[in-house]
Amino acid sequence: MRSLTLAFVLSLSAFAAQADLVDDILDQQILPTMSALAGHSQALSQAAAQDCKSDSAELQQAYADAFDAWITVSHLRFGPTETDNRAFALAFWPDSRGKIPKALSAMIQNEDPAVKTPSDFATTSIAVHGFYALEFLLYDTELSTLGKEAYRCQLVRAIADDISDTSHLILKDWQQNYVAQMRTPGDRYQTRSEVKQELFKALNTGLQVTSDMRLGRPLGTFDHPRPNRAEARRSGRSLHHVELSLQSLENLAIALAGDNLALAADLQAGFSKARISAARLADPVFSGVSDPSSRFRIEALQQQINDIRSIADVDLGPALGVTPGFNSLDGD
Template sequence: MRRALVLVAALWAGTAAAEAPVAAIVEGHVLPGFTRLAEASATLDATADDHCAPEDPALRAAWGAAFDAWIAVSHLRFGPTETGDRAFALAFWPDSRGATPKALAGLIAARDPVVETAEGFATVSIAARGFHALEFLIYDPAFTGDDAAAYRCALVQAMAGDIARIAADILTDWRADYAERMRDAGGNDTYRTPDEAAQELFKAVSTGLQFTSDTRLGRPLGTFDKPRPTRAEAWRSGRSLRHVVMSLDGTRDLALMLAEGHPEAAAALDAAYGRAFAIARDLDDPVFAGVETPEGRFQVEILQQAVDAIRRVVAQDLGPTLGVAAGFNALDGD
């Protein structure tokens, strides 16, 4: 009897997962997101050619737009984003050991000529590449003074070009090969059955929410006795809360597409996400500086709890509806 029940459950899971609109998600969520990232990153690269001073509003605006585009797809941590550690090269964070400022200081002190070629810059430490490293160069007073201005300009331009190339490579790989692997799930070695492709997308939602709760919100919260506001993501540029909202928006879009044809799961998701967005709108604390006060901490904890409520809906409503589970992910450790 037990064996029969397991077989029925397995057959149900495979059938349900096959109904997940994987091809529609690739066309309507994945490819548009990475196209926006590639386009915004190319604009950042072009802008940096003529606007490399840290206080230049054009540079800051282009960097912010490209960073927005990355956060919107940052939950899609599989396939082309993981090739050659591309995701880490775009966004090396959290940086618990302060590797980024150390790496940047070393490059500047040595006036390292590695910035002169794309091939050379691609060999530098990941800590000195990507959006977070560029944030230091354009927002941190330790790196925005007059000292080494010419070299710093070259470094900004090298970083912007590197970001643009990585974003373009991710999009190229999706268009050339990986999109078809997901559409043709069951006909290739990457996704041997349709439910494996559905599970990959489901895991992206689950892991994205976990990262937002545990890291984007958990790091600045620290403990009650020792809050850590300067551990918030992108606090130097005032983007910490913005990243939470944008990441939620990205996972919401994917989750609702996965729930297509399942109105009860979609309604539960919509309600849970709506509550989190409402709390975020009312939180007048863009960098979570308020975690140092009991009232401010409570407000950020309420937002974290709302994100965790979405995670429960995803696990308890969306997953069983699709016949998939999140499984292990990169945040689980060994």
């Protein structure tokens, strides 16, 4: 009887630890960062309403703050961000076929009236929505001067308003529905293990995006580097996005490690090594992929991120009792 009681107490303690792990991630990471995204996106909308010119310092700063907030949560590609393709509405990237500049150019040249109301703008191509479309209008030398300034102004405001609306819908869904579903499995998630699997998958996906896409796309191959494929290069944010992603993913990884101090230390050491390497690059848009010596340092950073992925797959996943599972990149 005593052994059965002890086993019951231990099982309750394990469940409580798992619950605390999930609650901590929700309360200390997901909800605050989703709230920050909504707040900064609203400030972006307000800045565009005040001054929609591409060279407006206030608009560019508001854009940078909101974009930072998105990159911080961009690995959380499940639940509210998946609904109605909201993540793609905020971030249509990578745009390997150049749909964004083509769609924006067509809208400006035709002075598409869809910019006049949010409902009409919602029906336009997803390529003219979100942070990457707005980057073209603020920083691309051709599109920031194409057509009439009055129409470009309307388009800038329409995109900024749409970013704000979408971000608030994501936050509302988290606050009113999704948090409860993750705290108390039984509907969308049947068990606590499924909740942990979702969070672990988000970590794995975030690391994969940073390694394979944020670094891999501009790296290309040694014979054919692709610096023009660097993310958000027009606004000089390519390396910055890697650094933001590493910071956010480290927070999630350490939280998932829970009270496994040795595992948390290994993860922290891996992230610290990668963050130091990124800071030392001094190459905001990865233009150095074309130079052998600079390329080596970028490749080294990519390998360090892959080393973190290995720790997650080999040690963190089994400690949690989960596997990476499928993500939005599978099959691409």
